[in-house]
Amino acid sequence: MTDTQIRYVRPPLARADLLREAAYIDGAWVTADTTLEVTNPATGVAIGTVPMMGAAEAERAVAAASAAFPAWKAKSAKERATILKRWYALMEQHGDDLATLMTAEQGKPLAEARGEVSYAAAFLEWFAEEARRINGLTIPGHAADKRLVVVQEPVGVVAAITPWNFPAAMITRKVGPALAAGCTVVLKPAELTPYSALALAVLAEEAGVPKGVLNIITGDAPAIGEVLTTDPRVAKFTFTGSTPVGKLLAAKCAGTVKRVSLELGGNAPFIVFDDADLDKAVAGVIASKFRNTGQTCVCANRIYVQDGIYDAFAERLAAAVKKLVVGDGLAGETQQGPLIDGRARDKVIAHVEDAVARGAHLVTGGHSLPGAGSFFEPTVLTAVPTDALLCREETFGPVAGLVRFTTEAEVIALANDTSAGLAAYLFTRDLSRTWRVGEALQYGMVGINTGLISTEVAPFGGVKQSGIGREGSVYGIRDYVDTKTLCFEIEAG
Ligand SMILES: NC(=O)C1=CN([C@@H]2O[C@H](COP(=O)(O)OP(=O)(O)OC[C@H]3O[C@@H](n4cnc5c(N)ncnc54)[C@H](OP(=O)(O)O)[C@@H]3O)[C@@H](O)[C@H]2O)C=CC1
Numbered sequence: 001m002t003d004t005q006i007r008y009v010r011p012p013l014a015r016a017d018l019l020r021e022a023a024y025i026d027g028a029w030v031t032a033d034t035t036l037e038v039t040n041p042a043t044g045v046a047i048g049t050v051p052m053m054g055a056a057e058a059e060r061a062v063a064a065a066s067a068a069f070p071a072w073k074a075k076s077a078k079e080r081a082t083i084l085k086r087w088y089a090l091m092e093q094h095g096d097d098l099a100t101l102m103t104a105e106q107g108k109p110l111a112e113a114r115g116e117v118s119y120a121a122a123f124l125e126w127f128a129e130e131a132r133r134i135n136g137l138t139i140p141g142h143a144a145d146k147r148l149v150v151v152q153e154p155v156g157v158v159a160a161i162t163p164w165n166f167p168a169a170m171i172t173r174k175v176g177p178a179l180a181a182g183c184t185v186v187l188k189p190a191e192l193t194p195y196s197a198l199a200l201a202v203l204a205e206e207a208g209v210p211k212g213v214l215n216i217i218t219g220d221a222p223a224i225g226e227v228l229t230t231d232p233r234v235a236k237f238t239f240t241g242s243t244p245v246g247k248l249l250a251a252k253c254a255g256t257v258k259r260v261s262l263e264l265g266g267n268a269p270f271i272v273f274d275d276a277d278l279d280k281a282v283a284g285v286i287a288s289k290f291r292n293t294g295q296t297c298v299c300a301n302r303i304y305v306q307d308g309i310y311d312a313f314a315e316r317l318a319a320a321v322k323k324l325v326v327g328d329g330l331a332g333e334t335q336q337g338p339l340i341d342g343r344a345r346d347k348v349i350a351h352v353e354d355a356v357a358r359g360a361h362l363v364t365g366g367h368s369l370p371g372a373g374s375f376f377e378p379t380v381l382t383a384v385p386t387d388a389l390l391c392r393e394e395t396f397g398p399v400a401g402l403v404r405f406t407t408e409a410e411v412i413a414l415a416n417d418t419s420a421g422l423a424a425y426l427f428t429r430d431l432s433r434t435w436r437v438g439e440a441l442q443y444g445m446v447g448i449n450t451g452l453i454s455t456e457v458a459p460f461g462g463v464k465q466s467g468i469g470r471e472g473s474v475y476g477i478r479d480y481v482d483t484k485t486l487c488f489e490i491e492a493g
Pocket residue numbers: 161162163164165188189190191192219220221222223224225226240241242243245246248249263264265266296297344347394395396
């Protein structure tokens with residue numbers, strides 16, 4: 001056995017070459033003198049390394065994307081769509097391997113990882129279809145000799161920075177529309193989950209994505225980010241991650257007036273009215289709050305339950321949460337994997353301790369689990385005060401905090417009392433109330449009698465400080481095109 005085999009525990013893959021320990025620049029796999037280790041959060045054991053790159057490699061990647069842009073833009077929409085469809089098919093074909101890799105580096109249960117692979121692939125399929133519908137407009141001329149035509153052109157080189165919680169879907173949701181529109185891309189994935197991104201590059205290459213069209217670099221986030229947000233060759237910057245980092249990077253983009261899309265943190269209210277179907281509402285909380293062990297920006301963060309059903313709801317929710325199986329995501333029965341790292345677990349602990357110190361009651365869970373993995377028990381708290389951290393900040397963990405409310409007006413005010421505006425949920429059988437409350441909630445997305453709102457066909461994005469722009473759907477391509485007006489003057493015959 002070699003040193004590497006002893007030190008690193010590789011996930012079992014049918015195609016071992018999907019695990020790449022190199023970055024992908026200008027169609028070549030590139031290593032670096034220094035490396036970063038990638039760790040399995042369920043075991044605390046390293047999987048392998050990726051190159052520690054910085055500004056120089058970021059500049060090379062931008063140069064490659066810039067050089068590749070004219071030829072990629074010049075391809076017909078159908079040619080680009082054909083390549084994207086092949087990439088989609090390869091993702092599905094190797095879906096089990098991609099899921100295993102994702103679970104190993106990110107921790108989510110294997111079934112959830114397989115679901116994310118299909119969700120991620122669906123963005124490639126969807127935007128392959130959209131590539132051929134980036135239609136323009138003709139406008140009646142403003143004078144007898146004038147003709148106006150509007151065309152949509154690719155913005156150019158796109159720089160993308162993505163997070164660890166959805167290591168594949170956050171990539172294809174950006175790269176799919178970018179490539180469909182005719183843009184080229186430089187992507188920096190999260191350092192905690194780079195292998196899913198690099199495996200996608202392996203499949204993109206096999207699908208026929210030409211060299212330079214997609215570049216993936218790993219390493220020093222601030223150094224790479226500095227280039228991606230300031231280099232004048234980059235036309236657009238797209239980011240999913242925390243609100244403070246998003247704000248910082250968006251500010252840097254101002255210097256070269258880049259187009260900016262941001263998908264930032266949420267603080268989702270989940271409202272259960274007296275007339276709700278309780279079983280459905282409990283299932284909704286499990287789906288929304290406990291998806292990816294509570295680590296999504298659309299996870300329910302504050303659960304408002306109306307007086308009349310509060311106690312019954314709390315009891316049923318606690319019973320459902322107690323049944324959740326916690327463990328290594330690679331084990332078949334696991335429903336809740338580890339948190340991404342010790343820092344994430346410390347944040348969850350702090351939120352629970354803060355709520356309890358302010359008078360909340362711990363109904364189930366509430367503790368981290370011993371061992372090398374960053375596990376935290378699925379938790380339910382009742383009587384959470386609205387000034388608790390659990391209500392004020394994104395917890396990003398498996399903690400359901402219940403708050404009692406009495407009137408519709410009161411809960412709308414509570415729900416909107418935040419600078420975030422990504423997702424909200426409401427459960428009621430009253431049709432008029434679904435419209436009233438749905439319209440009153442200041443959020444980019446509202447789930448009505450459902451805890452799952454994500455699909456490639458619907459626009460995803462937030463209002464207020466949760467972001468700018470929309471991903472997925474027919475709207476998702478708009479962030480990757482510039483609108484150009486052609487104004488013709490014609491001579492009389
Ligand atoms: N909207 C969402 O979906 C997400 C929200 N979050 C929220 O953020 C909290 C913290 O998570 P965290 O992982 O720290 O999120 P970050 O915002 O720090 O990370 C997201 C991405 O930004 C990169 N990044 C971080 N700092 C810089 C920088 N200065 N310049 C360029 N790129 C940078 C990261 O790189 P690297 O990994 O290499 O450091 C990663 O690729 C979570 O608890 C959650 O509340 C987190 C992830 C996703």
